Amino acid sequence: MALAVLVFVVVAGLSGLGVWYFGRDGGTAGAASPSVGADVKPVAPGSGRPTTAGPGPGPTSSPSPSPTPAVPSGYRVLHDPVGYTLDVPQGWTRRQVQGEKAPVVYYDSPSDGRQLQIFALSEDTPAQSLDLAENDPGYGYAKQPGFRAGQRTSGDTWAELSYRYDDADKGPRQVVDHRFQAADGTLYAVRSSGPESLAAALVRAPLTAAVDSFCPTGARCS
Structure with a gap:
């Protein structure tokens, strides 16, 4: 009976030693390390959820670039020397004149009389600039012959007015005047x-x- 008790005590002691040994690499004696499933990756700092399934990026990988929006059919991307990029109809010709406060760029259609006009603004908001362009007693286009305002729309960072007037050389014209804040904070007008x-x-x-x-x-533009 005494021999049996002694054997039991020795075996129990060795079992306890084994549990402590296999548990110490987890940082807490006797605690089992959690298992990580093969389809779960560690959560990066600041990310909202873990990444699941598929291989993760290598240590030298860089984020994939955002997809570039497609250029509309019949248009081309132009890097204008004034300092911006935009899509312009193919075949339209460029010219530039110096305005009172900023360069004014024109893109003209050679076939149907359409035109784009682009220039930077000096007013505080697009709405203020558009109001001055329409109603200023010196140069407001409301004074043009045959002027008739059309639709007015606006948002937090833009304002727009469509109108018609009678041009002395080109005859009756329709215009869409859009003024907005660009990605760098500068205000611009684009008139078609x-x-x-x-x-x-x-x-x-x-x-x-x-x-x-x-x-x-x-x-950086979206």
Whole structure:
């Protein structure tokens, strides 16, 4: 009986020693290390959820670049020397004049009389700039012959007015004047115009493409 008790005590002691030995690499004596599933990766600092399934990036991997928006059919990407990138209809010709406060860039259609006009603004907000452009007693385009305002729309960082007037050389014209804050904080105007006889969508399309793609040189644009 005494011999049996002695054997039991020795075996129990060796078992306890084994548990302590296998548990000490986890940092807590006697605690079992948690297992990590093969389809779960560690959560990076600041990320909202763990990454699951698939191989993780290597130590020298860099994030994948964001996809570049497709250029609309019939347009091309232009890096204008004034200091911005935008999409312009293919075949349109560029010219530049010096305005009172900033260079004014024109892109002209050689076939149907449409035109884009781009320049930087000096006012505090797009809405303020658009109001002055329309109503200033010295140069406001509300004084142009046959002026008639159309739709007015605006947002937190942009303002827009469509209107028509009678040009002394080109005849009845329709205009969409869009003023906005670019990615670098600078305010710009993009004006699209064309003969009043054209469908309004044809006059708006170049403006939409230009504004959607507009990016000042050196700025990070979505």
